[in-house]
Amino acid sequence: MDPNPPEHAHHTLEAIYRSESRRVLATLIRLLGDFDMAEEALHDAIVAAVEQWPRDGVPANPHAWLVSTGRFKAIDRIRRRARFDGTLDDVADQLQIEAFDPARWDERHFDDDRLRLIFTCCHPALPREAQTALTLREICSLTTEEIARAFLTSAPTTAKRIVRAKAKIRDARIPYEVPARVDLPDRLDSVLQVVYVIFTEGYSASSGQSLTRADLSQEAIRLGRLLAGLLPEPEVFGLLALMLLQESRSAARVSAEGDLILLEQQNRLLWDRNLIDEGKALVERALASRRFGPYTLQAAIAALHAEAQTAESTDWSQIVGLYDVLLHAIPSPVIELNRAVAVAMRDHPAAGLALVDAILERGDLRDYYLAHATRADLCRRLGQTEEALKSYQQARSFAHQQPVLRFLERRLREMQNGK
Numbered sequence: 001m002d003p004n005p006p007e008h009a010h011h012t013l014e015a016i017y018r019s020e021s022r023r024v025l026a027t028l029i030r031l032l033g034d035f036d037m038a039e040e041a042l043h044d045a046i047v048a049a050v051e052q053w054p055r056d057g058v059p060a061n062p063h064a065w066l067v068s069t070g071r072f073k074a075i076d077r078i079r080r081r082a083r084f085d086g087t088l089d090d091v092a093d094q095l096q097i098e099a100f101d102p103a104r105w106d107e108r109h110f111d112d113d114r115l116r117l118i119f120t121c122c123h124p125a126l127p128r129e130a131q132t133a134l135t136l137r138e139i140c141s142l143t144t145e146e147i148a149r150a151f152l153t154s155a156p157t158t159a160k161r162i163v164r165a166k167a168k169i170r171d172a173r174i175p176y177e178v179p180a181r182v183d184l185p186d187r188l189d190s191v192l193q194v195v196y197v198i199f200t201e202g203y204s205a206s207s208g209q210s211l212t213r214a215d216l217s218q219e220a221i222r223l224g225r226l227l228a229g230l231l232p233e234p235e236v237f238g239l240l241a242l243m244l245l246q247e248s249r250s251a252a253r254v255s256a257e258g259d260l261i262l263l264e265q266q267n268r269l270l271w272d273r274n275l276i277d278e279g280k281a282l283v284e285r286a287l288a289s290r291r292f293g294p295y296t297l298q299a300a301i302a303a304l305h306a307e308a309q310t311a312e313s314t315d316w317s318q319i320v321g322l323y324d325v326l327l328h329a330i331p332s333p334v335i336e337l338n339r340a341v342a343v344a345m346r347d348h349p350a351a352g353l354a355l356v357d358a359i360l361e362r363g364d365l366r367d368y369y370l371a372h373a374t375r376a377d378l379c380r381r382l383g384q385t386e387e388a389l390k391s392y393q394q395a396r397s398f399a400h401q402q403p404v405l406r407f408l409e410r411r412l413r414e415m416q417n418g419k
């Protein structure tokens with residue numbers, strides 16, 4: 001035990017609780033096999049630490065102490081409940097038998113458990129919205145109310161998703177483990193999709209007063225860094241690079257009044273060069289592996305934007321080529337739309353407009369405001385005022401984000417006034 005004064009014990013415990021409690025929880029979930037039981041055990045261990053550490057000193061391995069104490073507290077809880085439910089005796093006996101030696105527990109064990117928990121929260125047997133909610137709750141420690149606000153659902157709905165996901169994991173006996181190497185690509189893709197969904201909602205909120213939700217984008221980047229440290233796969237680096245490169249522009253994307261600023265009009269001096277340098281290095285590392293996928297390709301496109309001094313000097317030919325490769329890997333009308341913008345910049349607005357019209361004529365992206373806003377901008381650049389006004393009005397009908405709506409209204413006023 002640490003002979004330092006009680007104040008040191010309080011400060012140490014506060015620091016561990018703020019930054020490390022989810023690591024302890026991940027191990028308790030694996031040991032106890034139940035999310036709610038692990039939450040109770042963590043709470044009991046913290047209460048015990050508040051009582052004992054100021055008196056006895058901080059343990060040599062605080063994390064292991066909390067896990068060991070939480071585990072024994074859980075066993076005690078189960079034995080008390082067994083007085084009313086005899087079937088719980090077997091559960092308590094099994095937990096008592098399973099070996100756990102705090103003296104042999106190091107940081108790697110905690111990291112391994114966090115990785116196991118991420119894959120468990122993102123298991124394909126769970127609905128995608130449940131994967132996202134459970135990941136934010138158990139890995140990122142967001143409250144149910146915060147998750148509900150972020151994804152425009154009610155707190156009771158979010159709580160039900162989390163409860164059902166936990167029950168599914170328990171009842172289906174979904175294992176707390178990292179998939180075998182042969183199964184890793186498919187399972188990792190699910191994890192990366194969830195992390196990117198979280199980032200996307202933070203980077204460009206689906207609705208509301210603000211363009212961004214910095215808390216969510218930062219949580220996603222934190223998850224990306226965690227994954228990159230625990231599982232150094234090329235596409236993990238690719239996703240982290242993509243998030244860093246997109247996040248690097250955050251200070252330039254919104255005016256002081258909260259209005260949207262388009263990429264070509266952003267003050268590139270405000271872009272975060274540290275995030276750009278880190279992102280570019282990760283892109284190069286992923287590309288060098290020759291085992292990269294869609295996230296790395298998107299990150300490579302973002303890196304080309306980050307390198308350009310102006311929109312006009314961007315290497316649009318290379319960006320179009322990367323979109324061609326990306327479309328082959330994951331056909332998507334949204335990627336087609338992005339490619340059309342790049343073609344318009346490389347060749348001529350008319351070339352881009354023809355591609356956008358083809359997408360809309362197929363019925364794809366009919367309700368996607370960005371498709372209509374893109375068409376409107378290309379028509380505006382071509383001097384097709386009536387068509388531009390019509391498309392801006394359609395874009396406005398499908399937009400839900402206040403900064404976007406204000407931007408579209410401003411464009412409509414400018415065009416109606418002949419500017």
